[in-house]
Amino acid sequence: MTDSEPRAPGFGVYIHWPFCAAKCPYCDFNSHVRHKAVDQERFARAFAVEIATMRARTGPRTVTSIFLGGGTPSLMKPETVATVLGAVEANWTLAPGAEITLEANPSSVEAERFRGYRAAGVNRVSLGVQALNDRDLKFLGRLHNVAEALHAIGLAREIFPRLSFDLIYARPGQTPQAWEAELVEAIGHAADHLSLYQLTIEEGTPFHALHAARKFTIPDGEHAAELYAVTQAVTAAHGLPAYEISNHARPGAESRHNLTYWRYGEYVGVGPGAHGRFVEDGRRVVTVAERMPETWLGLVETSGHGITGGEVLNRTEEADEFLLMGLRLGEGIDLARYEMLSGKTLSSARIAILQEEGLVAPIGNSRLKATPAGMIVLDAVVADLAR
Known part of the structure; x- marks a missing residue:
């Protein structure tokens, strides 16, 4: 990104789909496993209602990016995605060429579903690959193997104009040499964007209890810093330099939605547990939605929104x-x-x-x-x- 390029933060819409097929042991996101089928039509209607309520608060805006995160949004039917995106477009103006990203897990990827998302308007996919060896995928609690991950990457490259995928490093026993080799392999599969996160032990997760019980260890600070240095050097050498601490892209392929966050732009959060930050009546407000999906759903159906917290920020x-x-x-x-x-x-x-x-x-x-x-x-x- 050159110093002369525009840095307008934009206005984003974040949609949180809170359901997962299984809860990963390192994850502290607002995600929930349901063993009965989720009533997607009912949730889609609720998303549309909350979007309309948020539009009344923000006034007319031009949306530069939409991000469907979770949870596992690739468990959504394409029809659900189409309903939600249609609600965004009905309430705000969608900028020409707006970035519309959907997070997907390789285990829930089907070509037909991917084509359905593309037809609904999704033009960028972010895949939760996390590792390129089966042993570590099992350790991380992922439901896919490397073969499925590579299949999903291939499908995404074929169907969507833009693709990103995630890897987690600083895994138990990971050496700088092994990480460098895995990273070079990943860059060979990547289209234009990689998100590379250091494994952290978050309170309240299964990994927190296992780590405290010394069931596994992760690299210490010095070792993790070495792995971070390898990350920066390898990605830069292969044309995907870091534009943010954990995110790497070919010039022009940066995540526009995430840049809205980092450039301190405005965004609306819709769905269970979603956060928003936007200017209302000249002041920047923070909105926080109810985390439990079914409770959020009931609130939206009775009150038009599931916002249960927030604040007005001072200077x-x-x-x-x-x-x-x-x-x-x-x-x-x-x-x-x-x-x-x-x-x-x-x-x-x-x-x-x-x-x-x-x-x-x-x-x-x-x-x-x-x-x-x-x-x-x-x-x-x-x-x-x-x-």
Whole structure:
């Protein structure tokens, strides 16, 4: 991404489909397993109702991206996806060429279903591959094997204009050499985008209990930093440099929806557990929906929405969020926008200290970015700048 390219944050719509075939042991997302068939038509109607309620709050907007996440959205029928996308288009203006992404698991991929999603308007798929060896896929609790993953990647490349897939690294026993080989293989299959996440142990997950009981170990900080360095070097050498801490793309193929988050744009969240952040009556509001799918459904059917929490952000909170999100990006932050949000400038003395420590770097006179070393300790960098 060149410094001259536009960075308008855009306006996104996030749709949360909360159901999964199985709960992965590392996952702390709002996902639920149901052993009876989900009434998709009823949920689709509820999504449409909540979308209309959110439209009344945001007013007319031009939607630059839609993201169907979860859960496992590829468990949705194409007709369900079409209903939801139709509701978005009926309430807001859809920008020409808007990015419409659907997350999919390789185990729930069928060619006919993929073609149905494409016909419904989906133009980008994000596949949860996670590993390219069967032993680690089993450890991660995935329902697919490598052969199924590669089949899904091939289908996605054939049917959709754009494709991304995820891998998790810093797995037990993973060496830098093994990760480099796996990454080179992945790049060979990737079209233009990879999301590469370090395995973290999240409280409340099965992995948290197993890790605490010493049933497995993951690479320590120094080893994980080495794996991160391998990630950056290999992807850059193969034309997919990092544009965000965990995301890599060929120039122009960045996820527009995720850039809306990181550039501190506005987005509506629809569905169980979804979050939104948008400007209403001149103030940035946060919306948080009820997490339990059936409870959310009942709320929407009686009240028109499932929003149960949220807040109005003050200037300091907005500026802090802007820092935390924007410094994740290789393009960094616009210092003038920080000043506009916060009403103050960042301390030049603190910037100078962080620059001496090799943690931040200026981009011309108008922007500031975290260096690769700064990315590893980003929370500390942000805390220091925000003081």
